[in-house]
Every structure is written in C-alpha cells, then in structure tokens.
Amino acid sequence: MKEALRAMLNQAFERCIESGEFNRIPLPDYVIEVPGNSHYGHFATNLPFLMASSLRRRPGDLASVILKNLGGLEDMFEKVEVAGPGFINFTIRGSEWHRLLGRIVAEGKDYGRSLAGAGRRILVEFVSANPTGPLHLGHGRGAALGDTLCRILSFTGHEVVREFYINDAGVQVRLLGESIYSRWRQRGDRDYPFPENGYHGDYVTDLAEQIADQLSLETMEPDEAVRRCALLGREKMLEEIKRDMGSFRVAFDVWASESDLYACGLIEKILESLRAKGQIYEEEGATWIRSSLYGDDKDRVIKKTDGEYTYFASDIAYHFEKFKRGFSKAVNIWGADHHGYIQRIKAALKTDGIDENWLEVLLIQLVRLFKGGEEVKMSKRAGLYVTLKELVEEVGVDAARFVFLSKNHDSPLDFDVDLVKRQDSDNPVYYVQYAHARICSVFRKAASEGLSAPPNPAELLERLVLEEELTLIRFMSQFPELLVDISKAMEPHRLTYYLTELASLFHKYFNQGTKDPEKRIVGGEKTLSQARLCLAQGVRQVLFTGLDLLGIQAPEKM
RNA sequence: GCGCCCGUAGCUCAGUUGGAUAGAGCGCCGGGCUUCGAACCCGUAGGCCGCAGGUUCGAAUCCUGCCGGGCGCGCCA
Numbered sequence: 001m002k003e004a005l006r007a008m009l010n011q012a013f014e015r016c017i018e019s020g021e022f023n024r025i026p027l028p029d030y031v032i033e034v035p036g037n038s039h040y041g042h043f044a045t046n047l048p049f050l051m052a053s054s055l056r057r058r059p060g061d062l063a064s065v066i067l068k069n070l071g072g073l074e075d076m077f078e079k080v081e082v083a084g085p086g087f088i089n090f091t092i093r094g095s096e097w098h099r100l101l102g103r104i105v106a107e108g109k110d111y112g113r114s115l116a117g118a119g120r121r122i123l124v125e126f127v128s129a130n131p132t133g134p135l136h137l138g139h140g141r142g143a144a145l146g147d148t149l150c151r152i153l154s155f156t157g158h159e160v161v162r163e164f165y166i167n168d169a170g171v172q173v174r175l176l177g178e179s180i181y182s183r184w185r186q187r188g189d190r191d192y193p194f195p196e197n198g199y200h201g202d203y204v205t206d207l208a209e210q211i212a213d214q215l216s217l218e219t220m221e222p223d224e225a226v227r228r229c230a231l232l233g234r235e236k237m238l239e240e241i242k243r244d245m246g247s248f249r250v251a252f253d254v255w256a257s258e259s260d261l262y263a264c265g266l267i268e269k270i271l272e273s274l275r276a277k278g279q280i281y282e283e284e285g286a287t288w289i290r291s292s293l294y295g296d297d298k299d300r301v302i303k304k305t306d307g308e309y310t311y312f313a314s315d316i317a318y319h320f321e322k323f324k325r326g327f328s329k330a331v332n333i334w335g336a337d338h339h340g341y342i343q344r345i346k347a348a349l350k351t352d353g354i355d356e357n358w359l360e361v362l363l364i365q366l367v368r369l370f371k372g373g374e375e376v377k378m379s380k381r382a383g384l385y386v387t388l389k390e391l392v393e394e395v396g397v398d399a400a401r402f403v404f405l406s407k408n409h410d411s412p413l414d415f416d417v418d419l420v421k422r423q424d425s426d427n428p429v430y431y432v433q434y435a436h437a438r439i440c441s442v443f444r445k446a447a448s449e450g451l452s453a454p455p456n457p458a459e460l461l462e463r464l465v466l467e468e469e470l471t472l473i474r475f476m477s478q479f480p481e482l483l484v485d486i487s488k489a490m491e492p493h494r495l496t497y498y499l500t501e502l503a504s505l506f507h508k509y510f511n512q513g514t515k516d517p518e519k520r521i522v523g524g525e526k527t528l529s530q531a532r533l534c535l536a537q538g539v540r541q542v543l544f545t546g547l548d549l550l551g552i553q554a555p556e557k558m
Numbered sequence: 559g560c561g562c563c564c565g566u567a568g569c570u571c572a573g574u575u576g577g578a579u580a581g582a583g584c585g586c587c588g589g590g591c592u593u594c595g596a597a598c599c600c601g602u603a604g605g606c607c608g609c610a611g612g613u614u615c616g617a618a619u620c621c622u623g624c625c626g627g628g629c630g631c632g633c634c635a
Contacts, residue, residue, distance in 0.1 A: 031576090031577085033574070033577075034574075035577085035578075036573095036574090036577095036578085036579090036580090036581090037578070037579070039578090039579095040578065044577085044578085046576090046577065046616095049577085049615065049616080052615070053614090053615085058615090059615065083578080084577090084578055085578090085615060085616080086615075087577080087578070130635080167635075170634095170635060171634080171635070172635060175635095197634095284633085285633090286633055287633095288633095297560085297561080297631075300633095301632090301633045302633095303633085304633040305633060306633080308633090310632095310633070310634085310635090311634080311635050336562090336563075336628085336629060336630090337629065337630070338630085339561090339562055339563075339629070339630060340561080340562080340629085340630040340631055341630090342562085343561080343562090363562090363563080363629095365563080365564090365628085365629085366628085366629090406570095406571085406572095406583095407570085407571065407572085408571085408572085410563065410564080411563090411564070411571075412564085412628075413570095414570065416570090419584085427597075428583060428584085430597050431583090431597075431598090433597085434595085434597050434598075435598090437595075437597090438594090438595055438597095438598080440595095441594075441595050442594050442595085443594095444594095445594045445595095446594080449594095478574085481574090482574080485574070485575095489575080493572085494572085494574080497572060497573090497582080500582080500583085501582085504582085507598055507599065508598095508599065508600090510594080510595090510598075510599085511590090511596090511598065511599040511600080512599090513594065514590085514591065514594085514596090514598090514599080515590080515599095517593085517594095520593090520594055521594060522594045523593080523594060529594095557595090558595090558597070
C-alpha cells in the first residue's frame with residue numbers, strides 16, 4: 001500500500017514539473033510514514049518540505065499543488081489533506097484495508113515473506129565459543145540474536161549460512177587437556193599440581209572421569225595423556241555445545257574449526273599471499289602485518305618470536321577464507337569485550353582490498369543475572385558461572401529467548417530469573433503467547449457453534465467497521481516492511497516489540513466484547529462473526545509467524 | 559591518555575534512522591469477569607530525552623564541547 005502511494009506521489013511530482021507548476025528539480029529522497037497519531041491519517045509524507053528550499057517556495061503551497069496533481073483519489077482514499085506546515089496526510093478507505101486483510105489471510109504462513117534480499121548471500125557467524133567449557137548466558141544471548149537474525153534474513157529472501165567457529169587450535173585446548181589430566185591425577189594424588197590459568201569448573205572433573213573410562217591414561221606418558229585428554233575433551237565439550245544449542249532451537253550449517261585452518265595449511269598460504277603483496281614484514285624476530293596503514297592503531301604481530309602464530313593470524317586467514325567463499329556480506333556476533341578487534345580485523349581485510357563494510361560486527365553487551373533481587377556474580381576463570389543449560393532448565397527456552405531478544409543487543413541486559421520464572425501475569429513472556437492461545441480458544445468456541453473463517457471472505461470483510469478492527473489490520477499491514485527493516489538494520493529485538501503491541505491491540509479488541517456483546521467475535525450475526533474470525537485468523541497468523549521467527553512456540557492452550 | 563558504546567518516567571527499556579502532543583512493561587493508586595480464556599482490559603499520577611551550544615521549516619535522533627557510566631587498548635586467547 002505504501003508502495004502504491006509512493007508511485008502516485010512520484011507521478012504527481014512529475015506532472016507538476018511537466019505542467020510547469022514546479023521548476024525542474026530532482027525528486028527528493030522523501031519519506032512516507034505512518035503517523036503516530038491517527039488524527040493525521042494513515043500515512044503522511046514530508047515531500048513538500050524537502051522541495052521547499054530548492055524551489056524557494058512555502059511547503060504548504062507545494063503540498064497543495066502536489067495534492068491537486070494526485071490522480072485516482074476516489075478509489076483509494078477517504079481523505080487527503082494538507083496539514084500542519086506542509087505535510088500531506090492520507091486516509092485510506094476501509095475497503096482497501098478489507099482487501100489487505102483478505103490478502104493476509106490468503107497468504108497465510110507466507111504473509112511477510114519477501115524477496116527483499118534476493119541475490120544476497122550472507123554468512124552469519126555467532127556463538128563461536130571455545131570448546132573448553134559449557135555455554136554461558138552471554139552465549140545464550142548471542143545465540144538468540146544470531147539465530148533469530150538468520151531466521152528473519154531467510155524470510156526476507158536472503159540466502160543465509162549460519163556458522164560456528166570453533167577456537168580449538170591454541171593454548172586453550174591444551175590447557176583444557178592439562179586441566180583434565182590434572183584432575184584425573186588428583187584422584188590418586190591430592191597434591192598433584194593444577195595448571196595455572198587452568199579451567200576450574202566441575203565439568204572438568206566430570207570430563208576426567210569419562211575420559212579415564214575410555215582411555216588407559218595410566219599407561220601413557222604425561223605428554224601423550226594430556227594431548228589425548230585435550231582432543232577428547234574438545235570432542236566432548238563440542239558435543240555438549242551442539243546439544244545445548246539444539247535444545248535452544250539453534251542450528252548451524254557449518255562448524256568451522258580453527259585447527260583445520262592450520263591442518264590444511266591455509267594460514268601459511270594466506271600469509272604468503274599477503275607477504276607477496278608486501279603487507280607483511282619481519283621485525284625483532286616476529287612477523288607483522290601492516291594493519292596500521294588501513295586504520296588500525298598499529299601494526300600487529302601475527303607470528304611470535306617463538307614461532308607460534310597469534311590467534312590474530314588464524315582470524316585473518318579465517319576471514320579471508322570467508323570472503324573467498326563468495327558471500328556478499330559477513331556478519332559476526334561478538335561479545336562487547338571484543339570491540340577492540342573490529343578495527344583490527346577490518347584493517348587486515350583491507351590489506352587485501354576487501355571493503356570494510358563487507359564485514360559487519362554486532363556486539364552484544366553483558367548479561368547480568370538477578371536472583372532474589374541480587375546480582376549473581378560470575379567468574380568464568382574460577383568456573384563460577386551460570387550455564388545456558390541451567391538457565392533454560394529454570395525458565396524454559398521460550399522465556400529465555402524472549403528476554404534475550406527484548407532489548408537492543410547493544411545495551412546491557414539484566415536477566416531477572418525470578419520474574420521470568422513466575423507463571424503469572426507479571427511475566428512479560430506470556431503476553432504474546434497468551435494472545436495466540438486466546439485466539440485459538442475463540443476458534444474452538446466458534447467451531448462448537450459451527451462457525452469458521454471462510455476461505456474466500458471478500459465481501460464479508462466489509463462488515464469490519466470498528467475502529468479497533470481497522471487498527472488491527474493497519475498494524476498487521478506493517479509486518480512485511482518491519483521484517484525488511486530488521487534485516488537491514490540487524491535489529492531483531494524490534495520484532496519482539498512489534499508482537500507485544502499486536503498482542504496488546506488484540507487483547508484490547510477482545511476485551512471490548514466482555515462488556516459489549518455486540519463486539520464479540522463469536523455470537524452475533526453469522527456473517528459478522530465470520531468476518532471477525534477472518535480478522536482473528538490474520539492476527540493469529542502474524543503472531544505465529546512472528547513467534548516462529550523468534551524461535552518461540554505459539555501454544556494453542558496455556 | 560586514546561578508541562568504541564551508552565545517558566529517555568521511581569526501575570528496566572522502546573522510539574519506525576530528522577517529523578506533528580516522547581511511548582511500553584514493572585512499580586504506585588483506583589476500577590472491570592452471570593455466556594468468545596482476568597496469564598486480560600480500563601483509568602490516575604509520573605519527563606529540562608545528562609548539560610551547553612550548533613545545523614533547519616522541524617532534533618530524543620545529526621555535528622561540536624563538557625559531565626557521568628561501561629568496555630577495550632599484549633609477541634594473551
């Protein structure tokens with residue numbers, strides 16, 4: 001509908017120029033918006049303001065001229081007027097909204113799906129936890145964000161690949177092996193030393209027991225035993241991570257391994273090509289990349305004097321490889337404590353001419369957990385932290401995902417377990433689900449009276465004349481473009497707010513009927529009930545689709 | 559010190575990328591179930607959008623400078 005309006009305005013603009021009423025100027029980049037206040041109609045444009053300065057005329061006058069040149073007014077509009085200092089406000093006919101509802105119901109589960117991102121291949125890398133310990137709350141937030149973003153991008157026509165990068169090459173995994181081995185030795189020798197910076201969590205002791213059952217550690221040299229502990233520990237942690245992600249309804253297409261990059265010689269290969277281009281040099285016994293030429297604060301070491309690569313080296317190789325795989329864009333979801341690396345990795349990409357905007361990094365801020373009104377302090381190093389699994393066991397997947405997606409990823413999140421655990425009305429999570437369940441209940445009631453939403457309701461829908469009904473349709477009409485906007489801005493949390501508002505509009509509508517039988521969905525005259533059931537069907541569908549994109553279930557009963 | 563992010567109702571946060579009278583949830587106070595689900599709805603109170611300038615028809619939104627908070631600035635990962 002907005003597009004139709006835009007086309008009409010563009011045409012009117014041309015007509016004004018051809019008729020000589022306007023001097024020729026380029027069409028401004030104007031906006032058609034839905035005014036917050038319905039007093040200003042259903043749509044409004046600022047076009048006149050944007051032409052005022054170049055034409056040196058008053059916006060109000062320009063608005064009148066444009067209005068005069070708009071064609072086909074009677075068909076689509078109930079009212080078009082110049083308002084304020086120069087807005088043009090449009091009020092759409094009810095019949096147009098009825099037609100739109102018909103389309104929503106007809107499109108069903110595909111309503112909102114689009115081709116906006118057609119031809120765009122996007123790689124989204126998220127979570128990417130070290131396989132050295134269980135996933136924690138921060139990973140949960142990243143998982144919820146990444147997964148929902150991917151779902152929405154796919155729905156808007158992008159080709160999406162979801163990837164988990166396994167940091168399994170460096171000292172972390174070796175340390176894991178040492179930690180496991182030490183725990184195993186400590187069963188016989190209480191004083192056996194534990195590695196400095198080792199992993200302290202109880203899961204390490206569990207791993208030690210499992211691994212001791214599988215391997216005869218006692219027959220091995222310590223070095224060999226540590227190596228085997230590291231390998232097996234990595235495998236087991238990875239399995240657990242995959243399990244946890246699965247039960248959090250997060251799936252990955254690719255599990256990319258850092259150690260594979262080394263194993264297949266990719267790191268050397270890529271560094272060689274950079275060296276050939278003069279982007280790499282040796283100094284003080286180390287190997288450096290000229291990142292400072294491309295926006296980094298200084299050059300960075302990629303190979304240390306001891307001959308080991310830094311993690312940065314493999315990161316560079318990994319991202320170059322991503323680029324070669326032919327994606328139009330790469331999105332990384334990182335913890336906010338990594339923001340210092342953004343500039344660095346982008347600079348590294350630029351050494352090979354890769355546009356820095358090709359890579360987009362979304363930072364997620366800290367998650368703080370509250371229980372009993374107090375913050376639960378966490379320390380990963382000491383192995384003291386709440387795992388994602390524990391959180392999910394306590395509050396459920398739906399609630400956890402909803403809360404993680406209830407704020408911009410860029411702002412810190414306080415997760416109040418007590419609030420989210422409550423099975424009562426204070427829990428924000430149920431609000432949207434409840435609306436869905438309620439509609440399902442209405443349909444059960446309708447069915448018991450032999451009523452349903454007819455598949456081809458065209459003429460019926462004109463029975464919908466209540467302001468609440470038209471408001472619902474108008475609000476639903478914004479769903480497709482919302483998803484496109486979210487895809488562009490990479491802000492999935494906006495969907496959470498949208499659904500909450502849609503649910504709210506429905507609850508208000510529904511409650512009208514508790515006081516006034518004339519306004520009930522089921523119970524009045526047959527055609528009216530059918531029309532209202534169509535409306536309810538549309539709302540139910542949008543709620544369902546929206547929740548599905550959030551990875552949240554839409555229950556029929558609660 | 560340098561860089562990034564953030565300052566919006568008592569609390570937690572939205573704010574359609576520059577639009578018209580700044581919103582929601584929680585909390586406070588008051589009201590609504592004899593038939594579609596009260597996990598809901600309705601109403602009241604609550605604001606110098608951190609401060610000061612600037613840009614323009616128009617600023618919570620963009621620019622500059624302060625103030626306050628978080629994070630990052632390794633041949634660690």
